[in-house]
Structures are given as structure tokens and as C-alpha cells.
Amino acid sequence: xxxxxxxxxxxxxxxxxxxxxxxxxxxxxxxxxxxxxxxxxxxxxxxxxxxxxxxxxxxxxxxxxxxxxxxxxxxxxxxxxxxxxxxxxxxxxxxxxxxxxxxxxxxxxxxxxxxxxxxxxxxxxxxxxxxxxxxxxxxxxxxxxxxxxxxxxxxxxxxxxxxxxxxxxxxxxxxxxxxxxxxxxxxxxxxxxxxxxxxxxxxxxxxxxxxxxxxxxxxxxxxxxxxxxxxxxxxxxxxxxxxxxxxxxxxxxxxxxxxxxxxxxxxxxxxxxxxxxxxxxxxxxxxxxxxxxxxxxxxxxxxxxxxxxxxxxxxxxxxxxxxxxxxxxxxxxxxxxxxxxxxxxxxxxxxxxxxxxxxxxxxxxxxxxxxxxxxxxxxxxxxxxxxxxxxxxxxxxxxxxxxxxxxxxxxxxxxxxxxxxxxxxxxxxxxxxxxxxxxxxxxxxxxxxxxxxxxxxxxxxxxxxxxxxxxxxxxxxxxxxxxxxxxxxxxxxxxxxxxxxxxxxxxxxxxxxxxxxxxxxxxxxxxxxxxxxxxxxxxxxxxxxxxxxxxxxxxxxxxxxxxxxxxxxxxxxxxxxxxxxxxxxxxxxxxxxxxxxxxxxxxxxxxxxxxxxxxxxxxxxxxxxxxxxxxxxxxxxxxxxxxxxxxxxxxxxxxxxxxxxxxxxxxxxxxxxxxxxxxxxxxxxxxxxxxxxxxxxxxxxxxxxxxxxxxxxxxxxxxxxxxxxxxxxxxxxxxxxxxxxxxxxxxxxxxxxxxxxxxxxxxxxxxxxxxxxxxxxxxxxxx
Numbered sequence: 037x038x039x040x041x042x043x044x045x046x047x048x049x050x051x052x053x054x055x056x057x058x059x060x061x062x063x064x065x066x067x068x069x070x071x072x073x074x075x076x077x078x079x080x081x082x083x084x085x086x087x088x089x090x091x092x093x094x095x096x097x098x099x100x101x102x103x104x105x106x107x108x109x110x111x112x113x114x115x116x117x118x119x120x121x122x123x124x125x126x127x128x129x130x131x132x133x134x135x136x137x138x139x140x141x142x143x144x145x146x147x148x149x150x151x152x153x154x155x156x157x158x159x160x161x162x163x164x165x166x167x168x169x170x171x172x173x174x175x176x177x178x179x180x181x182x183x184x185x186x187x188x189x190x191x192x193x194x195x196x197x198x199x200x201x202x203x204x205x206x207x208x209x210x211x212x213x214x215x216x217x218x219x220x221x222x223x224x225x226x227x228x229x230x231x232x233x234x235x236x237x238x239x240x241x242x243x244x245x246x247x248x249x250x251x252x253x254x255x256x257x258x259x260x261x262x263x264x265x266x267x268x269x270x271x272x273x274x275x276x277x278x279x280x281x282x283x284x285x286x287x288x289x290x291x292x293x294x295x296x297x298x299x300x301x302x303x304x305x306x307x308x309x310x311x312x313x314x315x316x317x318x319x320x321x322x323x324x325x326x327x328x329x330x331x332x333x334x335x336x337x338x339x340x341x342x343x344x345x346x347x348x349x350x351x352x353x354x355x356x357x358x359x360x361x362x363x364x365x366x367x368x369x370x371x372x373x374x375x376x377x378x379x380x381x382x383x384x385x386x387x388x389x390x391x392x393x394x395x396x397x398x399x400x401x402x403x404x405x406x407x408x409x410x411x412x413x414x415x416x417x418x419x420x421x422x423x424x425x426x427x428x429x430x431x432x433x434x435x436x437x438x439x440x441x442x443x444x445x446x447x448x449x450x451x452x453x454x455x456x457x458x459x460x461x462x463x464x465x466x467x468x469x470x471x472x473x474x475x476x477x478x479x480x481x482x483x484x485x486x487x488x489x490x491x492x493x494x495x496x497x498x499x500x501x502x503x504x505x506x507x508x509x510x511x512x513x514x515x516x517x518x519x520x521x522x523x524x525x526x527x528x529x530x531x532x533x534x535x536x537x538x539x540x541x542x543x544x545x546x547x548x549x550x551x552x553x554x555x556x557x558x559x560x561x562x563x564x565x566x567x568x569x570x571x572x573x574x575x576x577x578x579x580x581x582x583x584x585x586x587x588x589x590x591x592x593x594x595x596x597x598x599x600x601x602x603x604x605x606x607x608x609x610x611x612x613x614x615x616x617x618x619x620x621x622x623x624x625x626x627x628x629x630x631x632x633x634x635x636x637x638x639x640x641x642x643x644x645x646x647x648x649x650x651x652x653x654x655x656x657x658x659x660x661x662x663x664x665x666x667x668x669x670x671x672x673x674x675x676x677x678x679x680x681x682x683x684x685x686x687x688x689x690x691x692x693x694x695x696x697x698x699x700x701x702x703x704x705x706x707x708x709x710x711x712x713x714x715x716x717x718x719x720x721x722x723x724x725x726x727x728x729x730x731x732x733x734x735x736x737x738x739x740x741x742x743x744x745x746x747x748x749x750x751x752x753x754x755x756x757x758x759x760x761x762x763x764x765x766x767x768x769x770x771x772x773x774x775x776x777x778x779x780x781x782x783x784x785x786x787x788x789x790x791x792x793x794x795x796x797x798x799x800x801x802x803x804x805x806x807x808x809x810x811x812x813x814x815x816x817x818x819x
Contacts, residue, residue, distance in 0.1 A: 056160065057151060057158050057159065057160055057161075058096065058097065058098040058121065058145070058158070058159060058160075058161050059086045059089065059090055059097045059098065059156060059157065059158055060097070060098045060099075060100055060115070060119070060147070060150070060156075060157040060158065060159050061076075061078075061083060061086055061087075061097050061098065061099050061100075061156075061157075062083075062100060062101075062102050062110045062114075062115055062157070063076065063099050063100065063101050063102065064101075064102045064105040065105045065224065066101065066224070066227075067101050067120075067217075067218070067224065067227040067228055067231055068099045068119070068120045068122055068139060068141045069120060069141050069214035069215070069217065069218050069231060070120060070141040070142060070143055070144060070166075070210075070211070070214060071140070071141055071211050071214065071215075072140070072141045072214060072215065072218045073125070073138065073139070073140045073141075074138075074139055074140075074141070074218075075136060075137070075138050075139075076099075076136070076137050076138075076139060077130070077134060077135075077136050078134065078135050078136070078137060079132075079133070079134045080109065081133075081155075082154070082155050082156040082157075083156065084133070084135060085155050085156055086155075086156040086157075087124065087127060087135065087137055089156075090124055091124060091127060095123055095124045096121055096122070096123060096124075096142070097121070097122060097124065097139075098119050098120070098121050098122075098145050098147075098159065098161055099119050099120055099121075099122045099139065099141075100115045100116055100118070100119030100147065101115070101116050101119065101224065101227075101228055102114055102115060102116075103115065103116060105224070111153070112147075112150040112153065112157065112159075115147070116228055116232075117146060117147050118144060118145065118146050118147070118228075118231060118232045119144075119145055119147070119231075120141045120142065120143065120144055120145060120231070121141075121142040121143050121145050121161075121163065122139040122140060122141050122142055123139065123140045123142055124137055124138075124139055125137075125138045125139060125140050126138040141214075143163045143164060143165070144163075144164040144166070144231065144234070145161040145162065145163055145164065146161060146162045146164060147159050147160075147161055148160040148161060148162060164234055166210050166234070166236065170209065173237065174209050174236065174237060174240070177209070177237065177240040177241065177244065178209055178212060178240065180244055181212060181213070181216065181240060181243055181244055181247065182203060182204055182212075184244065184247040184248065184251060185203050185216055185247060186203075186204065187251060188220075188247060188250060188251055188254060191251070191254035191255065191257075191258050192254055195219055195220075199215075199219055202215075203215060203216065209236050209240060210236050210239065212240075213230065213236070213239045213240050213242075213243045214230070214231075216243055216247070217230045217231075217243060217246075220246065220247075220250060221250075222246055222250070226246060229242065230242055230243065230246075271331070294326070294330070298322065298325070298326045301322055301325075301342060301346070302322060304346045305318045305319065305322065305342075305345075305346060308345070308346050308348075308350055308351075309350055309351040310345070310350045310351075311350065311507075313506060313507070314345065314350065314506045314507075317345070317505075317506050318342060318345045318346070321338060321341060321342055321345075322342060324338060325338045325339060325342065337443060341443060341503075344450060344454075344458070344503070344504065345504070345506070347458055348454070348457065348458050348504075348508065349457065349458070349460070349461050349462050349463045350463065350508075351463075352461060352462055352463060353462055353463055353464045353512065354421060354422050354423060354462050354464060354465075355421065356385070356388060356420055356421055356422065356464075357385075357419065357420055357421035358385060358388060358389045360382055360385050360386060360389070362419075363381065363382060363385055363419040363420065364378065364382055364419075366415065366418055366419040367381065367382075367415055367416070367419050370411070370412075370414075370415035370418070371408055371411070371412060371415055372545065372548050372549045372552055372553070373541075373545055373548075373795075374408065374412065374538065376536060376537075377401070377412060377536050377538065380397075380399070380534075380536060381416055381419065381420075384397055384514075385420070395493045395497075395511045395512070396464070396493070396511060396512055396513050396514040396515065397514060397515075397534060398491045398492075398493065398515045398517075398532055398533050398534060399514075399515070399516045399517070399533065399534050399536060400472070400516075400517045400518070400519060400530075400533035400534065400535045400536065401413075401516065401517070401518045401519070401536055401538055402518075402519050402520070402521070402522055402535055402536070402537050402538065403520070403537060403538030403539060403540070403587070403588075403654075404520060404538075404540050404586070404587035404588050404652070404654035404768075405520060405586075405587075405588050405590065406586060406587070406588020406589045406590035406591070407538045407539070407540060407541070407587060407588045407589070408538065408588075408589070409518040409538055410426065410468065410470060410518060412538075413426065413466060413468040413516045413518075416466055416514070416516065417465070417466035420466065420514070422462070422464060422465055422466050422514070423460040423461070423462045423465040423466070424460075424465060424466050424468070425456040425457075425459060425460045425465050425466075425467050425468070426467075426468040426470055427452050427456055427467075427468070427469060427470065428470045428471055429469055429470060429471050429472050429474065429475050429483065430470070430471035430474040430475075431474060431476060432475055432476065432483050433475075433476040433477060433478045433480060433483065434478075434480040434481060434483065435480060435481025435482060435483050435485070435486045436451065436480070436481070436502065437451060437452055437483055438451045438452065438453060438483050438486035438487060438490065439451045439486050439501055439502045440454060440501040440502040440503035440504070441502060441503060442502050442503065443503060443505075448503055449503060450501045450502075450503040450504060451486075451501055451502070451503070453467075453490055453499070453501070453510070454501045454503070454504065454508065457508070457510075457513070463508075463509065463510075463512055463513070464512035464513060464514070465513060465514075466513075466514045466516060467513050467514065467515050467516070468515075468516045468517070468518065469487070469515065469516070469517045469518070470517075470518050471518065471519070471520075472484075472487075472517040472518065472519050472525060472529075473519035473520055473521055473522070473523075473524045473525050474524070475487075484525070484526050484529050485526075485528075487529055488528060488529060488532065490510060490515070491515055491517070491529065491532045491533060492532050493511060496509075496510040496511055496513075497509050497510070497511040517533060520652050521652045522535065537767070537793075539587075539767050539768065539771060539794075539795075540586075540587025540588065540654040540655065540768065540771045540772075540775075541587070541588070541589065541771075542771065542774050542775070542797065542798050543577060543580050543581065543774070543775060544797065545797075546576075546580050546589060546592060547573060547576050547577060547580065549589060550571070550576045550580075550589075550592060550593075550596065551571075551573075551576070554589065554592065554593045554596055555571055555576075555596060557593075558593065558596050558597045558600045559600060561597070561600070562597070562600040562601060562603075562604045563604060564600060564603065564604055564607070567614055568603070568607060568614055568615065569599075569600065569603050569614070569615050569616075569617070570614070570615070570616045570617065571596075571599075571616075571617045572616065572617060572618050572619070574618065574619045575617045575618050575619050575621070575622060577619075578619045578622055579592060579595050579596070579622065579626070580592060581631070582622075582629035582630065582631055582632065583595050583622070583626055583629065583630050583631070584630075584631070585630075585631045585775070586654065587654025587655070587768070587771065587772075588654070595626055598625060598626060599617060599622075599625045599626070602624075602625045603615050640743060640746065641743060642737045642738050642740070642741050642742060642743050642744075643661060643662040643663055643664075643734055643735075643737050643738035644659060644660070644661050644662075644734060644737070644743075644744060645659070645660050645730045645731075645733040645734040645737060645744045645750070645817065646658075646659060646730070646744070646746075646748065646749040646750070646778065647659070647660055647726075647727050647729075647730030647749060647750060647751060648726075648749050648750065648751040648769035648770075648772060648773060648781070649722070649724075649726070649727070649751075649769070649772075650724075650726070650764065650765030650768050650769060651768075654768050654771065654772065655765065655767075655768030655769040655770070655771050655772030655773075656772050657749060657772055657773065657776050657778070658715060658716075658717070658722070658727070658730070659715070659716055660713065660714075660715055660727065660730045660731055660734045661713070661714045661715075661716065661734065662711065662712070662713050662714075662731075662734040662735050662737070662738040663711075663712050663714075663738065664709045664710065664711055664712075664738060664739075665709065665710050665712070666708060666709060666710070667708075667709055667710030668707070668708075668710070669706045669707055669708075669709070669710070670710045670711070671685070671686065671689055671710075671711045671712075671713065672710065672711070672712040672713070673685055673713050673714075674712070674713075674714045674715075674718065675714050675715030675716065675717070675718045675722065676715075676718055676719065676720060676721045676722055677715060677722055677723065678721065678722060678723025678724070679723070680723050680724055680725050681715075681722055681723050681724060681725075681727055684725055684727055684728035684731055684753070684754065685713050685731045687728065687754055687755065687756055688728060688731045688732035688735055688754060689711065689735060690756060691732065691754070691756055691758060691810065692732070692735055692736060692739065693706055694756075698811075699736060699739060699740055699814075700740060701739050701740070705739065711735070711738075713731060713734070713735070715727075724763075725753035725761075725763065726751045726752060726753060726763035726764075726765075727751075728752060728753045728754035729750045729751060729752035729753075729754055729760060729782065729810070729813055730750050730751070732754055732810055732813065733750060733813055733814070733817045733818070736814055736818065737817075737818055740818070742818040742819055743818070743819050744817050744818060744819070745780070745817060745818070745819055747778060747779055747780050748778065748780040748781070748782065748816070748817055749773050749776075749778045749780070749781055749782070750781065750782035750783070750813065750817065751763055751766075751769055751781075751782070751783055751784075752782070752783060752784045752807070752813075753784075754810055758809050758810045758811065759808065759809060759810070760784045760785070760807050760808055760809060760810060760812075760813065761784060761786070762784045762786035762787045763784065763787065766783065766787050766790035766791070766794075767790065767793055767794055769781075770791075770794055770798060770799075770802070771794075771798060773802075774798055774802065779801055779802050779803060780802070780803045780804075780805065780816075781802065781803070781804050781805065782805045782807060782813055782816055782817060783804060783805070783806060783807070784806070784807065784808070785806040785807060785808045786808075787806075788806055791804060
């Protein structure tokens with residue numbers, strides 16, 4: 037082993053001949069090989085100085101590649117350790133203090149050490165001599181390289197054919213490898229790697245590996261180019277044949293498909309009876325289409341746009357049914373009660389009969405879920421003899437849903453307003469925008485702002501969709517929006533709509549609606565006939581009272597459907613006798629009762645009062661409980677109360693503490709006791725000032741040890757001066773009291789006008805105590 041190492045060292049010494057010093061020229065983005073001729077552009081002062089000095093002497097310099105070409109002024113550590121000595125063959129001065137030199141590589145050199153860095157690099161080097169011994173393996177490697185390179189020249193447009201011929205005639209293996217490496221577009225690192233391989237066989241093997249890799253890339257590129265050329269040739273052939281076919285058809289007096297299509301479109305545009313402005317746009321677009329190739333990407337976009345323009349009902353309208361009695365009959369058939377809404381529709385028909393060019397109204401039905409808002413829209417369309425379209429706006433966050441996308445986008449379409457109009461085939465349908473209070477907003481725009489133009493009779497006669505970019509008249513459309521609450525609707529949008537409140541239903545109304553509509557609808561939905569299943573009135577009332585607690589009708593219909601399913605199962609198993617549902621039969625179908633009256637039980641002890649609350653799903657009753665314990669006059673409030681509700685409790689307690697004698701409360705009572713006020717249903721957040729009266733009553737009941745009457749509920753805001761101020765949601769609260777079986781209500785005197793909006797059948801059997809001061813509340817509420 038020792039002998040072998042000594043032999044290797046001796047061979048290396050023989051291969052490398054020491055030379056004193058040689059100027060070193062750093063080279064970026066390239067490698068110079070022995071016997072290769074290469075032009076180099078020089079701009080740095082030290083490099084120019086080096087060339088000037090070398091030309092005066094022997095014209096020999098060492099050229100070494102820079103590892104990182106981005107380094108502006110490379111130092112010795114930034115250069116590779118091997119390079120090439122080169123002869124400066126020619127030099128030419130260039131503008132901007134630059135020069136171009138033509139160099140010819142001489143021999144491989146290895147840097148031993150740098151002896152000078154200024155004004156330019158100077159280094160001691162070893163010249164590496166190559167021994168070109170040719171054997172069978174070397175010959176085989178050379179033949180393989182020449183064949184691969186010949187194939188590469190055929191595929192690559194960047195390698196001149198003269199280089200291929202020159203390579204074929206070369207006999208020197210080292211020069212062959214270097215020449216191919218210098219002519220191939222490979223990385224700087226790979227070129228440097230080949231320069232540093234002194235062993236000729238290994239160098240040839242490395243070049244073969246690079247040639248194989250490059251050939252794979254070239255062959256793949258050639259294949260892709262061939263397929264593209266084939267496709268282009270196919271398209272050119274089809275175009276040529278198509279033109280020939282057109283010429284033949286012209287000779288025969290026949291029209292081609294394109295001409296027929298354009299003629300048909302022109303006829304459809306004429307028959308669409310568009311407004312003049314729209315007709316001009318459609319004609320111009322058709323002219324563009326006729327000049328386009330069907331294979332063009334824009335062709336489909338233009339054709340789809342024309343189809344939308346043609347298919348919109350510019351002049352198509354349904355004739356209104358102006359028979360007021362017939363319209364009233366249809367409305368009564370479909371819905372029970374709702375007299376206010378029916379009256380508004382009949383009034384519209386009456387005015388429409390007198391003024392034929394009247395614009396469509398913009399109505400907004402507001403009420404709890406399940407009160408018939410959506411079905412009422414269908415009924416109105418049937419009464420008017422118009423077509424009906426409904427879109428849901430719940431969760432819509434993109435303004436383009438209303439106005440559409442511009443045609444520049446792929447897959448663009450008009451907004452849902454124009455789509456709905458096209459679907460109905462009429463420009464005066466009843467258009468329902470459901471859940472308008474649940475529109476969202478994000479970075480894509482504000483849909484509620486886009487609706488401002490749609491729902492404004494002064495603007496919607498020229499509604500412009502982003503896709504159509506032509507005005508469409510929406511003034512004849514009857515727009516109906518629905519919402520559960522008005523608070524979330526932007527003020528500007530709310531101002532454009534005529535709001536009609538749909539209150540919750542009383543027990544009597546629910547009974548009538550169930551008898552007329554719900555039972556028959558569910559019998560039909562479950563394949564039953566009237567003679568198969570009947571409901572007693574008491575049974576329906578029990579369902580309303582014990583199994584549902586809602587302002588609308590959805591849960592009631594759901595419970596009726598449950599009974600129908602159970603009965604349908606019995607009939608499917610062979611039962612034939614008719615079934616009459618009584619109150620006692622509800623338990624097997626519906627299970628135990630879900631709701632029961634606990635008002636009398638809860639208010640039987642002092643400190644508990646019944647209040648009335650407004651919720652988005654209608655009115656409801658709440659209980660406020662107060663208790664006392666030994667302590668030091670602290671007040672605890674629980675039950676997920678908001679800030680306003682907490683302040684109402686503080687105000688109630690402060691008022692009572694300011695007048696202990698009026699309420700017969702001992703002077704030291706508050707010094708020795710803590711007060712705890714709780715509103716049950718603690719998981720539900722509660723807020724608002726209307727519970728002030730109820731809190732005051734509960735506290736007074738606790739301090740005086742007098743229970744609150746069980747048949748009375750109350751609402752109203754309080755002040756520290758002892759006044760009762762008006763509150764909102766009176767209609768919903770009265771209905772909630774009626775549903776709960778409460779027939780006496782304490783409410784602010786200033787809310788007296790709100791009682792006029794409550795139907796008489798709701799107020800029948802109820803007493804309303806109108807109060808202005810808190811002391812009056814105590815007189816009516818406490819036993």
C-alpha cells in the first residue's frame with residue numbers, strides 16, 4: 037500500500053510541471069478549455085491592467101472561473117483551484133472603458149498559492165500535462181461520444197453543423213471531451229467538473245453521461261415540437277378544406293353553417309323586440325361574431341352573450357288579473373287572516389286598474405319564522421295572474437350575485453336578478469327576495485348596496501347588470517322581500533321598502549289554519565284521505581298548547597306530520613278503520629308534553645314576576661326571580677344579562693331604597709341583607725330596558741313579602757324618578773301573553789297607540805293596565 041501511494045505521488049509530480057508565477061484573470065459565467073478559442077469582454081480596471089501588462093510580455097495569462105458569478109470583485113477564495121493557461125490572441129478596445137479579448141486555451145493549470153492581489157491577481161501555478169494514450173476502451177468511448185454528439189447536433193438548433201463535422205474528424209480523446217463540453221449548454225459547475233478531471237477516460241465517461249442527459253431533453257422537446265406541428269398542420273388542412281367547402285357551396289347557391297347561424301341570430305334579435313339601445317349592441321356583437329373563427333376562444337363568449345340578450349323577455353309580460361273580487365278570493369283561499377297584507381295587494385290592483393303604467397311596489401314582509409311570508413308571495417302571484425320567482429339571499433356575500441360578473445372573467449354569468457327574469461320569461465313577475473336581513477358583507481363587496489338600485493322605483497327602470505352592460509327595465513316587477521327582523525337591514529335599503537308586519541298567530545288562528553290548510557296538506561303528503569284520519573279541535577289545541585311554543589306554524593305542522601306518519605304505517609300494515617285523533621291519543625304519537633304552564637306555580641312565592649320579551653322569532657315570556665340573604669347590601673345579577681338590563685336592575689333597587697317608608701321596608705333592611713336577582717334560561721343572552729318594570733316588581737314583592745298575581749305580565753322601562761317609559765315590540769309581547777294564557781298586561785301609557793295595531797280577536801278577553809308611574813305598577817301587580 038505504501039509503495040502504491042509513493043508511485044501515485046511520483047506520477048502526479050511528472051504530470052504537473054511547476055512554473056514560477058502567472059497573472060490570473062477571473063472569468064464569470066464560463067470556463068476556458070485547452071485549445072479552445074473564446075472571446076471575453078473585460079470591464080474591471082484590474083483586469084484591463086492585467087491584459088495590458090501581459091501583451092507587453094509573453095501574452096500568457098491564467099484564466100480561472102469564479103464560483104459565484106454575482107460577486108463583483110472576486111478574491112482568491114472566490115475562485116476555483118483549477119483553470120487554464122491561455123494565449124491572448126487579439127485585443128480590441130470598446131466604448132465605456134471596456135475591451136474585448138480573444139483567448140486560446142493552452143494547458144490545464146492548478147493554483148498553488150496567490151502571491152499578489154493588487155493591482156491584479158498573481159499566483160504560483162502547476163501546468164498539468166496530459167498523456168494521450170489510446171487503447172481499445174478509449175476508442176470505444178470516443179466512438180460513443182461522436183455518435184451521441186452527431187444525434188445532438190441533429191436535434192439542437194443551437195449547435196452549428198460545422199462543429200459536428202469537426203468533432204467527427206478528431207482523434208485526440210482529451211481535446212474531444214473538452215470541445216464537446218465547451219459547445220454544450222450545461223451548468224458552470226458541470227463545465228468546471230470536466231476541466232478538473234485529468235484522467236482522460238473518466239473525462240470521456242463524464243461527457244457521455246452529460247450527452248445522454250441532454251439528448252433526453254432534446255428528444256422530448258423534439259417530440260413536443262412534432263406534435264404541435266402536426267396539430268397546426270391539421271388545423272391548416274381543416275381551414276383549407278372548410279374554405280374549399282364554402283367555395284363549393286357558393287357555386288351551388290347554398291349557404292354554409294356559419295351563414296345560416298348568423299342569419300338565425302339576426303332574425304331572433306329582430307323578433308326579441310329589444311329597446312333601440314340594446315338592439316344596436318346586439319347587432320354590433322353579431323357583426324363581431326360573424327367575423328370570428330368558431331375555433332377562437334372569444335367565439336363562445338360572444339355567442340353566449342348574444343343568447344342572453346335574445347332570450348331575455350324585453351317585451352314579454354303577463355296580463356294582470358284586475359278582477360279585485362277574484363284576487364281577494366284567491367288570497368283568502370291560500371291564507372287565513374293576514375288582512376293587512378291582503379288589503380295592500382287589493383289596493384295595488386285597484387290602482388293598477390285605474391292607472392295601467394303604474395310601477396311595481398316594493399314590499400317587505402317582516403315577521404317571525406313560520407308565519408307564511410314566503411307562501412304569501414306565491415299566493416300574491418297567483419292572485420295577480422303573474423309568474424313567480426324566488427331567490428334566497430341568506431348568506432350571500434358577493435356583490436356579483438346581484439349584479440353579475442363582467443364578461444372578461446371565465447365562466448361569467450349575469451346576476452341572480454337577471455337570471456330570475458330570464459327563467460320566468462316575463463318582465464313583470466312577482467320576484468321574492470327571501471331572507472334579506474341575512475345578507476353578509478366581505479372583501480367581494482356589499483350585496484345590500486347592489487340591491488339599492490334594484491329596489492328603487494326611481495332607478496330600476498334602467499338596471500345595469502355587469503354582464504349585460506345594457507339597461508333592463510325592472511320597474512314592472514313586483515318585488516317582495518322577507519325578513520325576520522329589520523335591525524340588520526341597512527337603513528338606506530330599509531327606506532326603499534314598504535314594511536308590512538306579519539304577527540305571530542293566536543291559538544284560535546292556529547286552530548283555524550290547521551283545520552283549513554295544514555291537516556289536508558299533510559294527509560295528501562302522506563298518501564292518506566280525509567276519511568282515513570281526522571283531528572278533533574281539542575286535539576289540535578292540545579298540540580298547539582303542549583307540544584309547540586312558537587309564533588309561526590312550522591312546529592305545529594311538523595307534529596301533525598308525525599301523527600300522519602304513524603297512522604300511515606298502520607294503514608300500510610292492513611288497518612282499514614278510520615282514525616279520529618283525540619287529545620288522549622297524542623301521547624303515543626308525540627310522547628310526553630314538551631311545554632306546560634308554570635306561571636301560577638312560579639309566581640306563588642314572593643320575589644317572582646312575569647315579564648314580556650321580544651325575540652327575533654316573536655314575543656316570549658320571562659320570569660325574574662329575586663331572593664335575599666344576610667350580608668352587607670350587595671346586589672348580585674345572574675342569567676346572561678346585558679349591560680342595559682343590569683342597569684335596569686340597579687335603577688329599580690335604587691328607587692326602592694330611596695323610598696323605604698312608602699313600601700313599608702325597615703330602614704336597616706338594606707344594611708343587613710344581600711340581594712340576588714336571577715333571570716332563568718341562563719344560557720340565553722338577554723338585554724334591553726323593557727324588563728325594568730318586571731325587575732322592580734320582583735324586588736318589591738320580595739321586600740314586602742307580597743306575591744305577584746299569577747295571571748299578570750308586564751313590560752316597560754323605568755327611571756330613577758319613578759316613571760314608566762315606552763318600549764318596542766308590543767304586538768309580539770301581547771301575542772306571547774295570549775299564547776301563555778295570561779289575560780292581564782301592565783304596559784306603559786305611552787304605548788297605548790300600539791294597541792290599535794293588535795287584532796280585536798287577540799284583545800278580546802284581555803285587560804291592559806296602562807301606567808305612567810312605578811307606584812301604579814305595584815297597585816296592579818301585587819296581591
